[in-house]
Amino acid sequence: MNPIKLALTYLRIGVLNEMQYRINFFIQLLQSFISVATGLIGLSLVFGQVNTLAGWSRSELLAVMGVHLLMGGVIRSIIQPNMERLMDDVRNGTLDFALTKPADAQTLVSVREFRFWQLVDVIVGMVVISIAFVQLKGTLGILQLLGFLAALIMGGVMLYCVWLMVTSISFWVIRVHEISNLFEGLYAAGRWPVGIYPDWLRTGLTFLVPVAFAVTVPAEALTNRLSGTSLLFALGMTLLFVILSRGLWRLGLSNYSGASS
């Protein structure tokens, strides 16, 4: 079966399912506003003291916050629910049901869940980015927009790959929920441009958990800091992450003994 058609089918089921609980939209909206409000308070405290933080102005950091929010919405609507279901399936032995289906197993386990209302964060993130952009009085050239979108997509793919690798560990180690907790903690570091962190932490946030590529690089594209070379570098890293995660997934799968009833 065509993987795109498969993903779209599951997407439709997910949307239909979530549409039954429409009040969740408002709850999600309120939660997004709370996180935007606390983010803005954090920014105003910082800029009560200084005019720029490590060379980033207030509006530029607002753009970073918007990208962080947007990407967080993508993680929580698509990546995290699927990976958490996968962890449970491996532990309970119910992954058998996915493996016996006549489709590529990796595609299948990556598209089964979809939290529609979490996309509110994506929209709120876009609004924050637009406000930041107006404040910056920037002009969005077509090249800049393409750079931003490319960086965003590559960042999302990299985050998915890291999640898949972490989840694949559950084929060997059963208790991995704490690891996903660790991931959430590290993702929070993306609220600020990774340039402000000490070297050891910045390296970790670039190569281990690619928050740098997922949040900082797209924000750099928006604020005219992105060079073609770093975009090419991001492309190379994306390919590397895709290959590595596919390899680890297959290795883990060959280790899966299944049906623990």
Place this chain on the structure above:
Amino acid sequence: MRRYIDFYLASMKIAILGQIQYSVANYFYMIGMITEPVIYLVVWTTIAKQQGGMAGGYTAGAFAAYYIIWTLVRNMNIVFTPYGWEWRIREGQLSMELMRPIHPIHGDVAYFAGWKTVVIFLWLPLAAILSWIFKPDFDIRWMEVIVFFLAIWGAYLIRTILLSLLGMITFWTTRVSAIFELYFGLELILSGRLVPMTIMPPWVQNLSNYLPFKWTFFFPIEALVGNMTDIQLWSGFGMQVLWIASGTLFLNLIWKSAIKQYSAVGG
């Protein structure tokens, strides 16, 4: 009284023995938690350096001391969550606990208190590593250590009472997650978790004086790393006792009317 002491000692022992077995999982959990203060610390150290060494009266070393002690206080602040209450009420798990001849909240307090003793031991090497990286300035007196030790347990009890009250909203409505998140947002700002309260605008500091939040975060940390006089230290601890006493009274009142509402949604 005797049976309460026996119950507490037994529950704490169970928690200690159980949690020691999961020390690796506990470590992952604690490391995940440490990224939050490290982020704040890096941001504020950057600001302090940009301004020639100080921000809001704190040097880089003082920020490091604040956020390293923060990590222990945050761990002491982990109590039975309101989401746990939601689950307990929604799924009808509470029914079982109501059958016992002791208030269910004693079980929570005792179990988590036992866990805390494990957490404090696990925290020591983490604090050593963080101190080695961020080089905090500590200037500590004995009286500060004594009050700090009492204040972290005071903070633990206050937060247990607050979050239990919050969780008990589930007795009236099961759509609680937004209320919980709103609470956590307010707490983040008003407790000293985000930044030391002295960096907040004066009106926020003023507001926080009338609320219980800062006694669970800012006060215990400042007791150790700040420069309070003995009188300030003990009157701060007195405020904690006051909040615990009034919170307990209020909790009992709410509990009486809440339990009449209880019908175990599921289960």
